[in-house]
Structure formats: C-alpha cells, structure tokens
Amino acid sequence: MSAGLLAIVSLLYLLVLFAIAYGGDRRTGAMRGGPWVYSLSLAVYCTSWTFFGSVGLASQRGLMFLPIYLGPTLMAALWPMVVGRMIRIGRAERITSIADFISSRYGKSHAVGALVTVIAVIGIVPYISLQLKAVSDTFLLLVSHGLPQPSTRSLPVLLDTAFHVTLILAVFSILFGARHIDASEHHRGMVDAIAFESVVKLVAFLLVGGLVTFGFHDGFADLFERAAARPDLARLFTFSGAGDYGTWISLTLLSMMAIICLPRQFQVAVVENVDESHARRAAWLFPLYLILINLFVLPIALAGRLAFEGQGVDPDTYVLALPLAQDAPIFAAIAFLGGLSAATGMVIVETVALATMFSNSIAMPLLVRGSMTLYRGRESLSGVVLAIRRLAIAGFLLLGYVYARLTGENFTLVGIGLMSFTAVAQFAPVLLGGLFWRGGSRAGALAGLSAGFLVWVYTLFLPSLARSGVLASDFVELGPFGLALLKPGALFGLTGLEAVPHALMWSMMANIGAYVLVSLVTEQSAIERIQASVFTDRFTNVPGGASQFWRGQATVADLQALAARFVGAEHAESAFSAFLNGGRREAARDEADPELVEFTERLLAGAIGTATARVVVASVTKGEIVSLNEVMEILDENSQVIAYSHKLEQKSRELETTTAELRSAYEKLSDLSRLKDEFIATVTHELRTPLTSIRSFTEILHDNPDVDLAQRQEFLGIVIKESERLTRLINQVLDLAKLEAGTGDWEMVETDLATLIHEAAAGVGQLYKDKRVTLELALPPEPVRLATDRDRFSQVVINLLSNAVKFCEADSGEVRVRLADEGDSVTVSVSDNGPGIPDWALEKVFDKFQQVGDTMTSKPSGTGLGLTISRNIIEHLGGRIWVDSQPGRGACFAFRLPRPNGSVGPGTTS
Amino acid sequence: MPHRRAFRLRKTKATRDKLIAAFLLGTGLFTPPLLTLFMSGSRVMGVPLFYLYVFVAWISLTALLGLIAERDSGE
Numbered sequence: 001m002s003a004g005l006l007a008i009v010s011l012l013y014l015l016v017l018f019a020i021a022y023g024g025d026r027r028t029g030a031m032r033g034g035p036w037v038y039s040l041s042l043a044v045y046c047t048s049w050t051f052f053g054s055v056g057l058a059s060q061r062g063l064m065f066l067p068i069y070l071g072p073t074l075m076a077a078l079w080p081m082v083v084g085r086m087i088r089i090g091r092a093e094r095i096t097s098i099a100d101f102i103s104s105r106y107g108k109s110h111a112v113g114a115l116v117t118v119i120a121v122i123g124i125v126p127y128i129s130l131q132l133k134a135v136s137d138t139f140l141l142l143v144s145h146g147l148p149q150p151s152t153r154s155l156p157v158l159l160d161t162a163f164h165v166t167l168i169l170a171v172f173s174i175l176f177g178a179r180h181i182d183a184s185e186h187h188r189g190m191v192d193a194i195a196f197e198s199v200v201k202l203v204a205f206l207l208v209g210g211l212v213t214f215g216f217h218d219g220f221a222d223l224f225e226r227a228a229a230r231p232d233l234a235r236l237f238t239f240s241g242a243g244d245y246g247t248w249i250s251l252t253l254l255s256m257m258a259i260i261c262l263p264r265q266f267q268v269a270v271v272e273n274v275d276e277s278h279a280r281r282a283a284w285l286f287p288l289y290l291i292l293i294n295l296f297v298l299p300i301a302l303a304g305r306l307a308f309e310g311q312g313v314d315p316d317t318y319v320l321a322l323p324l325a326q327d328a329p330i331f332a333a334i335a336f337l338g339g340l341s342a343a344t345g346m347v348i349v350e351t352v353a354l355a356t357m358f359s360n361s362i363a364m365p366l367l368v369r370g371s372m373t374l375y376r377g378r379e380s381l382s383g384v385v386l387a388i389r390r391l392a393i394a395g396f397l398l399l400g401y402v403y404a405r406l407t408g409e410n411f412t413l414v415g416i417g418l419m420s421f422t423a424v425a426q427f428a429p430v431l432l433g434g435l436f437w438r439g440g441s442r443a444g445a446l447a448g449l450s451a452g453f454l455v456w457v458y459t460l461f462l463p464s465l466a467r468s469g470v471l472a473s474d475f476v477e478l479g480p481f482g483l484a485l486l487k488p489g490a491l492f493g494l495t496g497l498e499a500v501p502h503a504l505m506w507s508m509m510a511n512i513g514a515y516v517l518v519s520l521v522t523e524q525s526a527i528e529r530i531q532a533s534v535f536t537d538r539f540t541n542v543p544g545g546a547s548q549f550w551r552g553q554a555t556v557a558d559l560q561a562l563a564a565r566f567v568g569a570e571h572a573e574s575a576f577s578a579f580l581n582g583g584r585r586e587a588a589r590d591e592a593d594p595e596l597v598e599f600t601e602r603l604l605a606g607a608i609g610t611a612t613a614r615v616v617v618a619s620v621t622k623g624e625i626v627s628l629n630e631v632m633e634i635l636d637e638n639s640q641v642i643a644y645s646h647k648l649e650q651k652s653r654e655l656e657t658t659t660a661e662l663r664s665a666y667e668k669l670s671d672l673s674r675l676k677d678e679f680i681a682t683v684t685h686e687l688r689t690p691l692t693s694i695r696s697f698t699e700i701l702h703d704n705p706d707v708d709l710a711q712r713q714e715f716l717g718i719v720i721k722e723s724e725r726l727t728r729l730i731n732q733v734l735d736l737a738k739l740e741a742g743t744g745d746w747e748m749v750e751t752d753l754a755t756l757i758h759e760a761a762a763g764v765g766q767l768y769k770d771k772r773v774t775l776e777l778a779l780p781p782e783p784v785r786l787a788t789d790r791d792r793f794s795q796v797v798i799n800l801l802s803n804a805v806k807f808c809e810a811d812s813g814e815v816r817v818r819l820a821d822e823g824d825s826v827t828v829s830v831s832d833n834g835p836g837i838p839d840w841a842l843e844k845v846f847d848k849f850q851q852v853g854d855t856m857t858s859k860p861s862g863t864g865l866g867l868t869i870s871r872n873i874i875e876h877l878g879g880r881i882w883v884d885s886q887p888g889r890g891a892c893f894a895f896r897l898p899r900p901n902g903s904v905g906p907g908t909t910s
Numbered sequence: 911m912p913h914r915r916a917f918r919l920r921k922t923k924a925t926r927d928k929l930i931a932a933f934l935l936g937t938g939l940f941t942p943p944l945l946t947l948f949m950s951g952s953r954v955m956g957v958p959l960f961y962l963y964v965f966v967a968w969i970s971l972t973a974l975l976g977l978i979a980e981r982d983s984g985e
Binding site for chain 1 (some may be wrong): 925931933939940942953955959960961962969971973975976979980
C-alpha cells in the first residue's frame with residue numbers, strides 16, 4: 001500500500017472525526033442516546049495497548065491480558081456509587097480534572113494539585129509515547145513490502161514518521177480540546193468523537209478477529225485444536241504456577257484503580273458527564289464493550305504464533321501482520337484505522353486532560369502568585385489560559401515523542417502501559433479515601449502521594465530507563481552502591497514477583513501507610529475540614545452551601561470584572577445576570593452577598609481550577625475564611641440542625657399516625673353512639689305498639705261494662721297476647737344486652753346436637769301443626785357430640801325454626817333441618833320454601849330490628865331481635881352464621897360451629 | 911412529598927446493595943480459588959476450559975449488572 005494513499009485515508013478519517021466533534025459542539029439541548037455516548041466514551045480506556053498490545057501479551061502469556069479488563073468490569077458494578085458520587089461532587093464544585101478533584105478535597109491545596117499533576121505527567125507521558133509508536137510502527141508496517149520486521153533504524157527527527165504523527169495529533173488535540181474556553185468545561189464534541197472512535201475500533205477489531213478465526217481457520221475449535229497440538233502454545237491455555245495467580249490478582253486490582261484514576265478516564269467519566277443517570281447504563285454497557293473487544297484477542301494471538309513462528313515478527317503487530325501475510329490488504333487497512341482510532345482517542349482525551357491539569361494546577365497558580373502586576377491589570381486573562389493549554393497539549397505530545405525516541409524499541413506496548421497504570425494508581429488511596437474518610441488531611445495526601453510516587457520511580461520507572469540504555473543499568477542488576485537489598489526489582493529481598501506486582505505492592509504500602517499515618521497525626525485546617533465534610537457527606541452538601549464559611553466584603557462590580565478577566569466579559573455578564581435574576585436579588589445593590597462570592601468562585605473554578613479560583617476571589621473580597629473554631633461551630637450547628645430536623649420529621653410522622661388512629665376511633669365511637677340512639681328509639685317504638693294496643697282494649701273494657709262475654713273474651717285474649725309479646729320483647733332486649741356485654745353464664749357441656757335439634761323441633765311442633773307446614777329433620781343416625789351451651793344452642797335452633805315457619809305459606813310450606821358433621825366443624829342449616837330474601841337484605845337480616853318486608857303495611861310478625869341474638873350466640877361460640885337465598889325459592893339459614901381439637905370435654909366453661 | 915422521596919431513596923439503596931452484591935460475586939468468580947478449578951488444560955468442544963469459563967462468567971456477570979441497573983432505573 002502506498003504511503004501517500006494511507007496518509008490521505010488517515011487524514012480523512014481525522015477530518016471526519018473533527019466534523020463530528022464540530023457538530024457536537026454546535027449542538028444545544030439534551031443529547032439523544034446520551035447514556036450510550038457516555039458508555040462508549042468510557043471505552044477510551046481501550047487504546048493501542050488493547051488493540052495491538054493485548055494480542056502481543058496473549059501470544060506470550062495466554063489469558064494474562066484479561067485482568068486489565070476484568071478489573072474495570074468489577075469496578076463498573078460500583079460505577080453508579082463511586083463515580084456517581086464523584087459526578088455529584090464534581091458538578092457542585094466545578095471540578096475540571098482529577099488533580100482539581102483531589103486538591104479540592106484536601107483544602108483546595110495548590111501543593112496537592114501540583115503534585116498530582118506532576119505524577120500524572122511523568123506517569124502518562126510514556127503511555128502517550130506508546131500510542132505514537134503504535135501509530136507510526138503500524139503505518140510503516142503497512143507501507144513497507146514483504147513481512148514486517150522490527151525497525152531498528154533511527155531516522156533524523158524531521159524524517160521520522162513518529163514525529164509527523166506527533167505533530168498531526170498535536171494539531172487535532174488542540175482543535176478538539178482547546179479551541180476555546182468553555183466555562184462549563186464540557187467538551188461535547190470531543191466526547192461525541194471519542195464515542196465514534198470507540199465504535200470504529202470495536203468494529204475493526206471484530207472484523208479482523210472474525211477474518212482470522214473464520215476466514216483463515218475453521219472457527220474457534222479448529223484454531224484451538226491446532227494450537228493445542230503444539231505444547232508451547234497449549235501452555236497458554238492455563239497458568240503455570242502460583243506466581244501467575246499473584247500477577248493475575250495484582251493486575252485486576254491495578255486496572256480497577258486505573259479505570260477511575262487515569263486522567264482521561266476521569267475526564268470522560270466525571271468531568272464530561274452531563275447526566276448522572278448515564279452512570280447506571282454504563283454499569284453494564286461498558287463491560288459489554290470490553291467483552292466484545294477481547295473476544296478475538298487469544299484467537300488472533302494463537303493464529304499469529306502459528307503463522308509466524310520463528311520469523312521474528314513483533315507479536316504486537318499480529319493484528320496487522322496476519323491480514324497482510326494472507327494478502328488481505330483491505331483488512332490490514334481496517335486494522336490500521338482501528339488502531340489509529342484507539343491511539344488518537346487516547347491521545348486526544350489524555351492530552352486535553354493533562355493540559356487542563358497543568359494549566360489549572362501549575363501554570364495558573366504560578367501566574368497568579370508570581371506576577372501580581374499581570375494579575376492586577378485589567379486585561380483579559382482568558383487568552384492566556386487558552387495559550388497555556390494549547391502549549392501544554394503540544395508539549396506533552398513532544399515529551400511523548402522524546403520518550404519514544406530515547407527508549408527505542410525495547411518495550412512491549414503492555415509493559416509501558418502497565419507502568420503508567422501503576423503511576424496513576426497512586427491517586428486511588430487519596431481519591432477513594434477522600435470520598436469515604438473525613439479524616440484524610442492535606443499533609444496525609446501529600447505524604448501518601450509522594451511516598452507512593454517515589455517508590456514507583458525507583459522500582460519501575462528508573463529500571464525502565466536503565467533497560468533502554470538512558471541510565472546505567474548497574475543499580476538495577478546489583479543494587480545501588482552494590483547493596484543487593486535495595487535492588488529495584490527485588491526490594492528488601494522480595495523476590496518471586498514480576499516487576500509490576502512488585503512495584504504495585506511496595507508503592508501501595510508506602511502510599512496508604514503514609515497517607516493514613518500522617519493524616520492521623522496532623523490537624524486539619526478550617527478549609528480542609530469544610531472540604532472534607534463537603535466530599536464525604538452524602539447526597540447533600542452542608543446546608544446553606546460553603547458560602548456560610550466566608551466572611552468578607554466585595555462589590556458586585558468587582559466580582560464581575562474579576563470573572564470577566566478569566567472567562568470573558570460576555571460570558572461573565574450573562575452568568576452574573578442569570579444568577580442575580582434567578583435569586584431575585586436586587587442587582588442595584590453593590591455589596592455582594594456570600595452566595596455571589598461563592599458563585600464567582602465556582603464560575604472561575606471551571607476555567608482556572610478550584611485552588612486558584614479561591615486565591616483569586618479571596619484577593620478581591622478582602623475577607624478571610626472564618627476561623628477554625630467558627631468552622632467547627634457551623635459544622636456542629638449544621639449536624640445538629642440536621643439531626644434535629646430528622647427528629648422533627650419523625651415526630652411529625654408519629655403525630656400523623658396517632659391523629660389518624662384517633663380519628664378512626666372517634667368515627668367508630670360516634671357510629672356506636674348513633675346506633676345506640678337508634679336502638680333505643682326502635683325499642684321504645686316496639687314497646688309502645690303492644691302497650692298502646694293493651695291500653696286501648698282495657699279502656700274499651702273499662703268504659704263499656706256492658707260488652708258481651710264473647711267480645712270481652714276476645715279483647716282479653718288480645719291483651720294477654722300483647723302482654724306476652726311485650727314480655728318476650730323485654731326478655732330479648734335484656735338477653736341481647738347481656739350477650740353484647742359478654743356477661744351471662746355459659747355452660748359448655750358436651751352434648752349430642754341431634755338430640756337438641758329433636759327437642760327444639762318438638763318445642764315448635766305446635767306452630768307447624770297450626771300452620772300445617774311440614775318439618776323435615778335430616779339428621780345423621782349416630783350422635784354428633786360437641787361441647788356447647790345446650791340452652792343457647794336450642795335457642796338459636798328454635799329461633800331459626802320459628803322464623804322459617806313464619807315465612808312459609810300455610811298448607812304448602814316445607815322446612816328442612818340438616819345437621820352435618822365435618823370433623824373439625826358442625827354445620828346446621830334450616831331451609832324453607834318461603835318467598836326468600838332479596839339480595840339487598842341478605843346482609844341486613846341479622847341487624848337489630850331489621851324485618852324484611854314492608855313494615856308499613858304488614859304487621860311485623862317478630863320482635864326483630866331473634867336473628868341478632870342468634871348471631872351473637874353463634875359468634876360467642878366461635879362460629880359463623882349466614883343466609884343464602886334466592887327470592888321466590890326460599891331461604892336457607894345456616895351456622896357452623898368449630899370443634900376445637902382436644903379441648904372437648906364435659907364441664908368446660910368459657 | 912417526603913414519602914415519595916423516602917421511597918426513591920429506599921429503591922436507590924436497594925439497587926446499590928444489589929450492585930455491591932454483584933461486585934462481590936464478580937470478585938469471587940475471577941479470583942484464584944475458583945479459577946484453579948478450570949486450569950486442567952482440558953477443552954470443551956475444542957475450546958480451552960479456562961477461556962470458556964472466563965468469558966461465560968464475564969458475560970453472565972454483565973447480564974446480571976444489566977438486569978439490576980435497567981430494572982431499577984424505572985423511576
């Protein structure tokens with residue numbers, strides 16, 4: 001393939017990318033597919049290392065390339081929690097980079113931010129150089145003829161492809177990430193482009209993997225079969241010893257830390273996040289991406305080993321070399337573009353993140369401190385900020401190029417990548433510790449970071465320089481000054497570990513140890529305490545915001561002028577008016593309130609970093625942060641207020657439930673009272689009817705002494721009948737009162753219910769004879785024994801029987817009594833063939849004085865209390881009474897009494 | 911509405927606990943005690959057992975994460 005054609009294709013690809021970014025920056029409003037773009041942008045994790053290096057590693061170490069992707073998968077499960085929280089804090093504090101985040105947590109300390117930046121730059125530059133090397137190597141490989149050989153020639157800088165790549169990438173990175181200062185610090189266009197690149201590299205890798213697996217071989221099984229036939233390749237299917245497990249675990253841990261600590265990952269995951277809910281989708285989408293891009297790694301590695309054994313082909317280039325060797329240049333070009341996507345994505349985001357860190361944490365503080373004259377001036381500084389960032393981007397890329405040129409060809413892609421991972425892993429303790437441990441202090445963070453970083457430099461970085469010949473290698477092989485105990489690869493005699501696990505273990509021990517120890521023995525300052533509580537308190541900041549910690553005066557005009565110098569006059573003006581109107585504040589008031597001071601600081605934080613913003617704003621407000629004591633008081637007060645309001649909330653909830661209970665009790669009571677009134681009214685009415693009748697007949701007899709005997713007898717008969725009715729009514733009312741009060745004697749004796757029913761039937765026999773109604777008893781032949789109160793039971797049966805006969809037609813009436821023993825219960829039913837009960841009355845017949853039928857026209861034929869009493873009795877006996885009826889087909893009253901197991905016995909009373 | 915907020919908080923908390931459980935499960939799946947079971951070097955349908963296990967476990971874990979994250983994201 002001709003170099004010119006490939007160069008044009010590559011440049012076209014970068015231009016497409018830029019078009020996407022340009023469109024993304026122009027776009028306003030919510031993003032469609034936001035969670036997808038967010039998840040795909042996280043895949044900037046997969047760089048040339050993944051695209052080319054994984055295959056190289058897999059060809060030597062089998063599945064050892066996987067922990068680098070399993071770690072992030074595990075971390076993805078915690079993503080909504082850990083990263084979600086960082087997003088919340090980051091938005092509230094206007095965080096622009098991981099250095100900013102850590103420095104803000106530890107009292108907005110310049111020193112911490114600068115240290116983090118220095119570590120990141122030294123740690124990441126080799127990683128950037130790795131991408132440059134990958135792009136230029138694969139480019140050369142594609143345009144050279146014949147099988148690729150590791151290039152050993154060293155061209156002058158100006159003719160070096162890697163240098164050209166560096167320059168082009170510098171231009172594009174500046175275009176993507178530092179075209180202008182965006183106060184929101186979101187690079188939407190860049191994120192869109194990165195998401196697109198993630199798709200390209202995934203598709204490219206899957207295409208090449210598919211071609212190698214299914215085109216050059218007959219699928220996975222065939223490939224593995226052929227590899228298994230070679231003992232040296234079959235070895236790659238398993239681990240060889242305990243050391244491999246140790247490496248596996250430490251690489252998993254390392255990648256778990258790297259996925260949140262790498263500046264570019266922090267950039268896309270936290271700074272560029274526009275909606276916290278996207279983090280939830282990423283919890284599975286990102287692992288899915290990792291699975292897909294790793295699926296073909298081992299197959300390609302094995303195919304490469306099978307094809308190129310002994311030909312000296314660099315395993316890191318198998319992805320490209322395999323299609324080339326099989327004469328499939330289109331696929332080789334696709335692989336190249338995929339690798340280009342992987343590399344450019346990483347370089348763009350990483351350099352932009354590093355440049356932001358550099359300008360906010362190192363350059364701006366120096367500028368603000370060093371030349372107060374410049375700062376005091378009235379000219380805008382936003383141009384300066386932009387220039388610093390652009391220079392930084394170009395500078396880091398050039399540093400990467402220099403590193404690549406110095407170290408030459410001595411390294412695998414994975415080797416360099418792991419070294420960088422170990423460097424940024426040093427951020428993990430202060431980052432995560434700062435989120436969950438309030439006690440972590442500025443001094444502790446400085447101590448931890450420095451200790452870990454120094455150990456990293458000594459055990460990993462210097463040896464790598466030594467191996468590539470930049471340093472003398474004596475101290476690596478023999479130890480410094482010949483002290484074997486201090487050998488960088490086997491510190492204090494610790495052997496048996498590979499270099500990265502070895503360095504990770506020692507640096508983490510030094511880092512965490514120093515961080516915790518120094519934090520424990522130092523006092524936090526006021527601002528540290530404030531920031532610690534802002535970062536560790538969940539969900540909410542301190543109520544009232546950090547503004548309550550400021551005591552100072554400034555004018556609105558001063559603050560706006562200050563903001564204008566860093567973010568541009570236009571933007572500052574619109575931001576200020578939005579803030580002033582939003583809070584319905586008087587714009588005319590000249591004195592700025594603490595909220596406005598706070599707002600200005602946040603506004604500036606986006607452009608120049610939190611630490612510098614604080615210094616700059618403080619210089620205008622002529623105030624100081626409140627004293628430590630006051631901070632403690634405010635924090636105390638706040639926590640007391642929170643606790644108090646929690647208590648209040650709880651109390652008010654309790655009150656609510658109590659009120660509801662009271663209300664329902666009151667409703668019940670007033671219901672009862674109403675029922676009582678109705679009851680008394682009804683009873684009085686019922687009593688008055690027979691009384692009236694008695695009185696009128698006796699008056700007739702009294703006033704007319706000459707009534708004839710027959711008439712007199714008839715009248716007296718009525719009087720007697722009405723008195724009997726009266727007596728019965730009074731008895732029943734008393735009875736009911738007793739039942740309802742729960743008093744009365746209950747004699748629970750085991751009895752034969754059939755006998756009782758026989759007796760009851762005999763008792764009402766006369767009624768039936770009078771009306772010529774048939775009474776049929778369907779009773780089981782054997783006795784049905786149950787502990788019950790004989791009299792009450794008979795009372796219920798008699799009541800039902802007399803009710804039934806009442807509603808039957810004379811002559812044609814039929815009443816049937818059934819008794820059924822069901823083991824654990826006994827059911828008695830009385831059915832008649834009377835008119836039945838309409839549906840609406842089924843529920844009511846058991847209520848007091850409810851008589852079915854038109855009481856206005858027909859004289860009630862009962863007291864209206866019989867069924868109520870029956871229900872009370874049955875319920876007292878623990879049973880249930882009900883009625884089934886269809887109008888016109890008679891009614892069936894039935895009750896069921898339970899038979900308690902084992903508690904049946906003579907003489908039991910309740 | 912304090913009740914609705916409390917409900918959402920509770921739900922968020924339940925999701926969080928489930929995700930932590932999934933994290934612990936994943937940690938168990940991808941660390942040595944379990945991994946050693948698949949180091950025999952034998953192959954299932956031609957595919958090395960270790961390779962097969964890692965990818966099956968990986969895919970299952972991801973599916974589980976998807977289930978947790980998407981089912982609870984309703985409101």
